[in-house]
Amino acid sequence: MRKRVGRRMMGISKNGSRVLCFVIDTTGSMSDTIASVRETASFIIDSKRGTPDEPSVYILVPFNDPDFGPLMRTTDPNIFKAQINALNADGGGDYPEMSLSGLQLALTGAPPSSEIFLFTDAPAKDLNLMGTVIALIERTKSVVTFFLTGSLGLRRRRGSDQGQGQVQHSRMAVSDSQLYRELAQSSGGQAIEVTKTELPKATSIIVESSSSSLVTILQAVRSTGRADNFSFTVDETVRNLTAYVTGSSLSFTLTSPSGVSQSSGEVNGSLATIKTVGNFLTLGLDSQAGLWEIRVSSTVPYSLKVVGQSAIDFLFDFVEVSQGPHPAFAVLESRPQAGGNATLLVSVTGSESVSLTEVALVEDSGSGEVNGTLESVGSGDFLVTMDRIPAGEFVVRLRGENRATTRALPDSFQRQSSTRLRASTVMVMAEAEGDLEPGTPFSVLFTVTTNGTGGSFTIRATNDRGFSSSSPTDLTLVTGVSANGTVTLTAPANTASGTDVTLTIEAESPGATDTNYAILRLTVVSPVTDVSRPVCDVVSVTANCSDDCSLSVWELSANLTDGNGTGIEHVTLRQGNGTLNTTTVKGAGNWTVTLAAYSASCCSPEVELVVVDGAGNVGTCFRSIRVTVDTTVQPPVTNATTKNSITVTTPKVAAATAAAASSSHPLSLSSYLCSIMLVSVTLVLSL
Known part of the structure; x- marks a missing residue:
């Protein structure tokens, strides 16, 4: 699926609309967590009211089992408080919950580039939505942070077969936590594992993330424990410089641009104040401009993210360029194709005094990067041509110079995408004609092609409204030859006209070694039979x-x-x-x-x-x-x-x-x- 856009990226402003979005497990063991969420929401609302950091949209998605939703969206902070206060922690039955269904609702209902916070103490029951959620994260570029209290504490459940109030001596398994960690890392968020008593301390990240003009300077994930050295450039416009480290059994050393060092053992050092809650470390850094270094040593997987507040940021998308007297850019609504070149449309926001010097695709493992060729197309927009795409997961890193500086020389800056991306040998294209009518089956045609190994590809079609649908479960592909399929989607007869539904079609290669997707946003429209005026x-x-x-x-x-x-x-x-x-x-x-x-x-x-x-x-x-x-x-x-x-x-x-x-x-x-x-x-x- 491709969408044609103008040079200003459809007018999307990454920091123009602050969104406070909570996805909350409401099962019986979550009463303490819900109380902490209430306190955090009230603090953010009261402390940021009337400031540039005041959220313009508030979103709440509860989930349980078998229920999830509805998504509640309001611009009134008092209504949002009332909605959270009305949540009841009860029920649940078995341990796994519909957490991915709740997250899917949030990703389709929140604006692009939102910060979403999910609270649970249970594993996900709806694992079939894993690919859908990752696809939505990639397309919306939203950041998801998980607060996991089940991996370190007990769960008290209520169920007809368990007895009221019975304490279950079972915890979230390591494999269950790993799923949430993978989703957090894909989005550029954190998977914070704390006890319920530690949770109020950990929610400080929500307050920090709800600040306006939040930018990512560096982000890295290491799936195996090892020592590694990271460097990042801080410019004069950055304030409230903060580093987040998620992991355990690790140590690190910070080095500032002036050459001063501080070890992780110094909680209140000259460069940073370090706070530790569970597996989550927050480093409040001195916002000193220049080149910083941090050396991390760990025997287990960990993640590192450096953020700050600055007006200078960027938007990007992989595009196809249509030639003509007025060139247009068709945004790829799926993963870019592996094995060939690629083009990015990059828009620098927040300043007219900056120039780009480098746009690179940096491999998530840290093993390499691909630099692009820049072409200015005016108004702060650049076409960036890559002669290849990294084989594994990668992020987009941007470097440049800010001429509006107090220094004699231009001020160097660095920004990075939060979302991890990857190329695919599978291509999925989908088209829809018209709108859905309530109670009437609606057909969506799609095509799947691979330039990799052929075979039987698994097909999954899901939607965020739970509408009835049918589609082929698999398609047999020959390399370079397309195969067609149809998804039939039916909105219930009582669906209100104007209801939006997001349909995700996934194709997975044999052995689940590669996947790709197409995402369609459709609208339910009731047929007009009333043409007479009152x-x-x-x-x-x-x-x-x-x-x-x-x-x-x-x-x-x-x-x-x-x-x-x-x-x-x-x-x-x-x-x-x-x-x-x-x-x-x-x-x-x-x-x-x-x-x-x-x-x-x-x-x-x-x-x-x-x-x-x-x-x-x-x-x-x-x-x-x-x-x-x-x-x-x-x-x-x-x-x-x-x-x-x-x-x-x-x-x-x-x-x-x-x-x-x-x-x-x-x-x-x-x-x-x-x-x-x-x-x-x-x-x-x-x-």
């Missing part, structure tokens, strides 16, 4: 107006109906300074009738109601009681489609009606009520 039937008008209009009022009542259509959604005033009240009742034929009652000062002699039904059809209802000296007889209203029975109690109107009745002109009601010093009553219905 009808306005004026029941009565009472206008007891005196010479001093400020001392008198007039009133109107009307019945508003939509027949057997979608029903009236809302009624508003387009003209008039009076008071409008509406009530809903059942009328003839079991139709819903909206009763409108309007009253206003006689100084405000006109009113226009705007009536909108559920399909968006709009009708208007206009009425005027205006004194006039116009003696001209108005022509008939020829385009009115509704005749109204009107009771008028104004004496002047009654007299004028009798006088006008003798006229030979075929007058409409609004016409024959017009005469000298007459209160004229007019209805206009736009249909």
